[in-house]
Amino acid sequence: MDHDPHAILAEQIAAATRMLVAQGILDYSGHISARMPDGEHFMIQSASDSRGELDPSRLLVVDMDGKVIHGDLKPPLELALHTEILRARPDVGAVLHCHMELAITFTLMKGIQLKPMRARAVRWASGIPTHPDPSLITTSEQGTALAGTLGQHNAALIRAHGLAMTAxxxxxxxxxxxxxxxxxxxxMMVLQAGQEPMPLTAEEIAQISSPRGFHVAKLWNFYIRQAQSGNLIPQSWSTSLQDAASGHRE
Structure with a gap:
C-alpha cells in the first residue's frame, strides 16, 4: 500500500483532471494545482499533456515563484494564476482554472450575477465575483489582481474567459x-423558463447543514469508482485514492 503523500497527491490531481474532462468542465485546456505538504511548492500538469489522459508521473513540481523544481516539461501559460492565488490564500490547498461555458455565459449577461440556487451552492454564499480582465493570466501582476478579485471567496468568474475555484x-x-x-x-434553467431567479436567502443558507468532509468523501468515492468501472482511470490507483478520501470522513 502506497502512503507516499506526494504519490497520493499526484494521483488525486490526475484522477480529478480526467474526471473533470468527463464532466465537461475541463477540455483541451485548464488545470488543477495542489499545494504540497511543505507548503512551499505545488504540483501542476504541463502545458501540453492531454487533460483526458493525464498521468501522475508527468506532473511538475513548482515553487511559489513559478520555477519548475521537478520535471522537464513546460508549465501552463497561466501558471501565475495558481502561484498568486496560493500565495494570497494560505488556507487553500487546491486551485482549479477552467473555461466552463456556463461560467463564461454569466459574465456576458448585463445585470445578472450567478447566485447560489441549490443547497450545495452554499459553498458560494459569500458571493461569486467577476474579474474584469478577460486576457490570459500570464504575469504575476495579473495573478495578483485576480487573487484580489477572488479575495476570501471560494470562486471567481473571469470575464469572457472562465473561472478560478479554490478548495x-x-x-x-x-x-x-x-x-x-x-x-x-x-x-440558467430558471432564466430560460422566462422566470425571475430566486436564489437562496441568507436565512435559508443558515438553515442548511451538511458535513462537508463526509459529503466530499462520499462523492469522491462515487466518481472514482465510476471512473474505474469505465476505465477512465486505472484500477491500480484505487488504494491511494481511497486512502486519501477516507481522511475526509466525519
Missing part, C-alpha cells in the same frame, strides 16, 4: 466543481 483538497475541489456546474445549470 482545501483536490477531492473537495472536484466535488465543488461538479456542484458549481449544477448550480449554474439550475440558474
Amino acid at each position: 482545501e483538497t483536490v477531492p473537495a475541489l472536484f466535488v465543488d466543481a461538479v456542484h458549481f456546474l449544477e448550480n449554474a445549470k439550475q440558474h
